[in-house]
Amino acid sequence: MKNKLLVAIFAILTTSGFCFAQTNQPAIIEDFKPSTCNQPGQEYPKVNSQGYARFRVVAPQAQSIVVSLGLGGAKGGTPLTKADDGSWMGTTAGPMDEGFHYYHLTIDGGVFNDPGALNFYGSTRWESGIEIPAHDKDFYALKDVPHGNVQQILFPSKSTNTSRRAFVYTPAGYDKNAKTKYPVLYLQHGWGEDETAWSVQGHANLIMDNLIAEGKIKPFIIVMTYGMTNDTKPGGIRSFNYNAFQTVLVDELIPYVDANFRTIAAKDSRAMAGLSMGGMETHSITLARPEVFSYYALLSGGTYTPAEIKDKSQAKLIFMSCGSRENPDGVKKAAVDLKAAGYNAVSFVSENTAHEFLTWRRSLKELAPLLFK
Amino acid sequence: MKNKLLVAIFAILTTSGFCFAQTNQPAIIEDFKPSTCNQPGQEYPKVNSQGYARFRVVAPQAQSIVVSLGLGGAKGGTPLTKADDGSWMGTTAGPMDEGFHYYHLTIDGGVFNDPGALNFYGSTRWESGIEIPAHDKDFYALKDVPHGNVQQILFPSKSTNTSRRAFVYTPAGYDKNAKTKYPVLYLQHGWGEDETAWSVQGHANLIMDNLIAEGKIKPFIIVMTYGMTNDTKPGGIRSFNYNAFQTVLVDELIPYVDANFRTIAAKDSRAMAGLSMGGMETHSITLARPEVFSYYALLSGGTYTPAEIKDKSQAKLIFMSCGSRENPDGVKKAAVDLKAAGYNAVSFVSENTAHEFLTWRRSLKELAPLLFK
Known part of the structure; x- marks a missing residue:
C-alpha cells in the first residue's frame, strides 16, 4: 500500500505540469507587474491579470535559455529569445494556474535559478518561485491583524x-x-520540500492569523519539521521509509514540544496533516500510532479506507483534499465510504489547481476550523 | 560625519576582496570536502584543509563561467574550465580567509548563483555562500547543549x-x-543584507547557546530587524538616511518587543550593535536617542569619539571591533582615546579576517560577556 502510494505521488510529481491549453489563448493584456515572489527591487519575472508570466534574464553570451515551469517541465517550458541589449525574454504560452509555482532556468544545458526571483526549497533543492495572484488570495494576505x-x-x-x-x-x-x-497540529511538507515550506510558500502563519482574527477558529499551535529523516541522498523517494521519521516525530519532537510549549498534551488535542508525501507519512503514522493523534488530514496525499482504521473511536476527524486537476473523485469517494462506515470524514477539492501550494493553502484554511472540536 | 562613514563603508564593500597572495602558493592538498554551506546532497563547491575552494558547475553549452568570490570580485575571480563531460571546474588561486564568503557565478555575461550552494541575503540579493572552516569554529558550532x-x-x-x-x-x-x-540586544546587519543575516550566516543563536551553556554570559534576548527602512531601491547606500529606521526601531519595534516579550524595559538593560552599515546606524541612533540604550557596539562600523557623546554617564560600554585586514589601528586608537576621556571602551581585532562574517561572529562572542554588567 505504502509503495503504491509512493509511486503514485512520484508519478504526479514527475509528470504533472501546469494546465495551459495550447490553443485559442486570449490576447495578452499588457498589465504585467512584478511577481510578489521577486527578490527586492527586481522587476522580472512579471505576471499579468490573466495569469501569463513574462521572464527576463541577462546573459549576453548565452546560447539558449528556457524557463522550465514546475515539476515535469510544463510541456517543454518557455523558451526565451535574445534581444539586442543582451537580455533574454519570453512569455508563457498561456495563462498559468493561480497560486505558487516552483521553476528554474536551463541555461546552455545547465540548471540555474532566476536571479530575479526568491528561492524556495522544493524538488530537493532551492528553486525559483513565482506567484500568480489568486482570486481568493485575501485569506493568506498579510493584514493589519494580531500576528502569531x-x-x-x-x-x-x-x-x-x-x-x-x-x-x-x-x-x-x-x-x-x-x-x-493550546492544541497542536503537526503539519508536514511534501517530497523534496523541507520544514520551511509551510510557513514560507504555504503562508500557514498568515492563514492562521487571519482565521483567528475573523473569529473562525480557536487558536492552536502548528509544528513543522523535516519529514525525510532517513533520506541521506535527497531524492530517493522510492526507497523512502517512514519509520525513522515516525521515531523523530512521535518519540522525540512531540515530547519536546509538550515539555517546552504550553500544549494540551493529549491525543484529543493533537492533529497530524501533511501534503503529498507528508500525507503518506500522516496516513502511515496515524494508523501505526493510534494513541497519538485524534485528527488526520491528507492534502493531495492519498486516502484512508474504513478497513485500515482499527477502531471507530480512533479518529475524531478524517480530512482528505486535493486540487480539481488531481484525483477529486477518489478523494470524494473515500470520504463517502468513510462516512457510510460511521467516520467523521470530510473531503475538499480546490478548484482549478493541481498538485501545488494553492491547493494546500486552501486545504489548511478548510481544515483548521474542523480541528479540536 | 555620517556621509564620510557611509562612503568609507561603501569603499570597503566595493573594493575589498579576499586576501590571497598571488605568488608562492603552497601545493594543493587533495583533501577537499563539500562546503558546509552546500545545498543538501551537493558535492561542490568543496574546500580543502588549506582553505582552497574548488567549484564545479554543469552547463555543457556555456561559453565562459567565472566564480566571482565576494564583493569586489576578488581580483578577477576564479575562471572555470570546461571538461569533456560538459562540466566546468576550477580552484581558487590560493587559500581563502577562514570563515564565510558570499559569491556568485558569471555565466556567459550574466550573474547567477551556484546551484550547489545555499543562498544568503547579501549585496541586496540572495547570493551563494561558502564556508572555509575556521580554526576556532567551535564557538559557533551546533552542539548538544540547550538551544534557544x-x-x-x-x-x-x-x-x-x-x-x-x-x-x-x-x-x-x-x-x-x-x-x-531579560535584557535585550538590538543587533543590526550590514549594507545589502537583511534581518536574516545574523541568525543564518552569523550563527548568533549558536554563539549565544554555547556561551550560555559554558556559563560565560547571563542569558539575554537578541532582536534583529531590517535596517534599510527607506531603501525602496536596494543598493542606494549613498542616499541612505537612518531617520526612517530610527523611528521603526525606537518608536515601534522596541515598544512592541517590550510589550510582547519578558524584557527588562529599561535603558540599562538595552544594547545596540551593528556590523558595517549597521554600525553606522548604531552610532547615529545611540547618539541621537541617548535615553534608549546603555551599551553601544560597532562591528566594522566606525568609531565613536569622546566629543560626540554628550554625557559620560550616557554609555556603560562602547565596543568597537574590526578584522585585522580592515582598520585595526583606527579601532584601537578610538578605544584608547575614549578610555583616556573616562569611558568604558573596548576594542577587538579579529585576526586574519576582513570585512566579512567571521569578524562579526567573533565580535559578538567578545561583546556578549561585556553586556548588561
Missing part, C-alpha cells in the same frame, strides 16, 4: 544523533496568555 | 504603514522560566 510568531527550534534527537530543526507557529497572544494551553 | 529559539515576529509599523518582520532570539529556558525578565 514562527520560531525555529532545535530539538535533541537521540535516534539521529543530532539537534534537529523545527518551526513552531504560536498564535498571537501566546506570550501574554501565560496560563492558556 | 529564533522566532519570526511581524510587528505593526505605523510610520511605514505595514507589518514589518524581525527575528527574536530567546535563550533556552525562556518559555519555562515564566517570571524571568
Whole structure:
C-alpha cells in the first residue's frame, strides 16, 4: 500500500505540469507587474491579470535559455529569445494556474535559478518561485491583524544523533496568555520540500492569523519539521521509509514540544496533516500510532479506507483534499465510504489547481476550523 | 560625519576582496570536502584543509563561467574550465580567509548563483555562500547543549504603514522560566543584507547557546530587524538616511518587543550593535536617542569619539571591533582615546579576517560577556 502510494505521488510529481491549453489563448493584456515572489527591487519575472508570466534574464553570451515551469517541465517550458541589449525574454504560452509555482532556468544545458526571483526549497533543492495572484488570495494576505510568531527550534534527537530543526507557529497572544494551553497540529511538507515550506510558500502563519482574527477558529499551535529523516541522498523517494521519521516525530519532537510549549498534551488535542508525501507519512503514522493523534488530514496525499482504521473511536476527524486537476473523485469517494462506515470524514477539492501550494493553502484554511472540536 | 562613514563603508564593500597572495602558493592538498554551506546532497563547491575552494558547475553549452568570490570580485575571480563531460571546474588561486564568503557565478555575461550552494541575503540579493572552516569554529558550532529559539515576529509599523518582520532570539529556558525578565540586544546587519543575516550566516543563536551553556554570559534576548527602512531601491547606500529606521526601531519595534516579550524595559538593560552599515546606524541612533540604550557596539562600523557623546554617564560600554585586514589601528586608537576621556571602551581585532562574517561572529562572542554588567 505504502509503495503504491509512493509511486503514485512520484508519478504526479514527475509528470504533472501546469494546465495551459495550447490553443485559442486570449490576447495578452499588457498589465504585467512584478511577481510578489521577486527578490527586492527586481522587476522580472512579471505576471499579468490573466495569469501569463513574462521572464527576463541577462546573459549576453548565452546560447539558449528556457524557463522550465514546475515539476515535469510544463510541456517543454518557455523558451526565451535574445534581444539586442543582451537580455533574454519570453512569455508563457498561456495563462498559468493561480497560486505558487516552483521553476528554474536551463541555461546552455545547465540548471540555474532566476536571479530575479526568491528561492524556495522544493524538488530537493532551492528553486525559483513565482506567484500568480489568486482570486481568493485575501485569506493568506498579510493584514493589519494580531500576528502569531514562527520560531525555529532545535530539538535533541537521540535516534539521529543530532539537534534537529523545527518551526513552531504560536498564535498571537501566546506570550501574554501565560496560563492558556493550546492544541497542536503537526503539519508536514511534501517530497523534496523541507520544514520551511509551510510557513514560507504555504503562508500557514498568515492563514492562521487571519482565521483567528475573523473569529473562525480557536487558536492552536502548528509544528513543522523535516519529514525525510532517513533520506541521506535527497531524492530517493522510492526507497523512502517512514519509520525513522515516525521515531523523530512521535518519540522525540512531540515530547519536546509538550515539555517546552504550553500544549494540551493529549491525543484529543493533537492533529497530524501533511501534503503529498507528508500525507503518506500522516496516513502511515496515524494508523501505526493510534494513541497519538485524534485528527488526520491528507492534502493531495492519498486516502484512508474504513478497513485500515482499527477502531471507530480512533479518529475524531478524517480530512482528505486535493486540487480539481488531481484525483477529486477518489478523494470524494473515500470520504463517502468513510462516512457510510460511521467516520467523521470530510473531503475538499480546490478548484482549478493541481498538485501545488494553492491547493494546500486552501486545504489548511478548510481544515483548521474542523480541528479540536 | 555620517556621509564620510557611509562612503568609507561603501569603499570597503566595493573594493575589498579576499586576501590571497598571488605568488608562492603552497601545493594543493587533495583533501577537499563539500562546503558546509552546500545545498543538501551537493558535492561542490568543496574546500580543502588549506582553505582552497574548488567549484564545479554543469552547463555543457556555456561559453565562459567565472566564480566571482565576494564583493569586489576578488581580483578577477576564479575562471572555470570546461571538461569533456560538459562540466566546468576550477580552484581558487590560493587559500581563502577562514570563515564565510558570499559569491556568485558569471555565466556567459550574466550573474547567477551556484546551484550547489545555499543562498544568503547579501549585496541586496540572495547570493551563494561558502564556508572555509575556521580554526576556532567551535564557538559557533551546533552542539548538544540547550538551544534557544529564533522566532519570526511581524510587528505593526505605523510610520511605514505595514507589518514589518524581525527575528527574536530567546535563550533556552525562556518559555519555562515564566517570571524571568531579560535584557535585550538590538543587533543590526550590514549594507545589502537583511534581518536574516545574523541568525543564518552569523550563527548568533549558536554563539549565544554555547556561551550560555559554558556559563560565560547571563542569558539575554537578541532582536534583529531590517535596517534599510527607506531603501525602496536596494543598493542606494549613498542616499541612505537612518531617520526612517530610527523611528521603526525606537518608536515601534522596541515598544512592541517590550510589550510582547519578558524584557527588562529599561535603558540599562538595552544594547545596540551593528556590523558595517549597521554600525553606522548604531552610532547615529545611540547618539541621537541617548535615553534608549546603555551599551553601544560597532562591528566594522566606525568609531565613536569622546566629543560626540554628550554625557559620560550616557554609555556603560562602547565596543568597537574590526578584522585585522580592515582598520585595526583606527579601532584601537578610538578605544584608547575614549578610555583616556573616562569611558568604558573596548576594542577587538579579529585576526586574519576582513570585512566579512567571521569578524562579526567573533565580535559578538567578545561583546556578549561585556553586556548588561
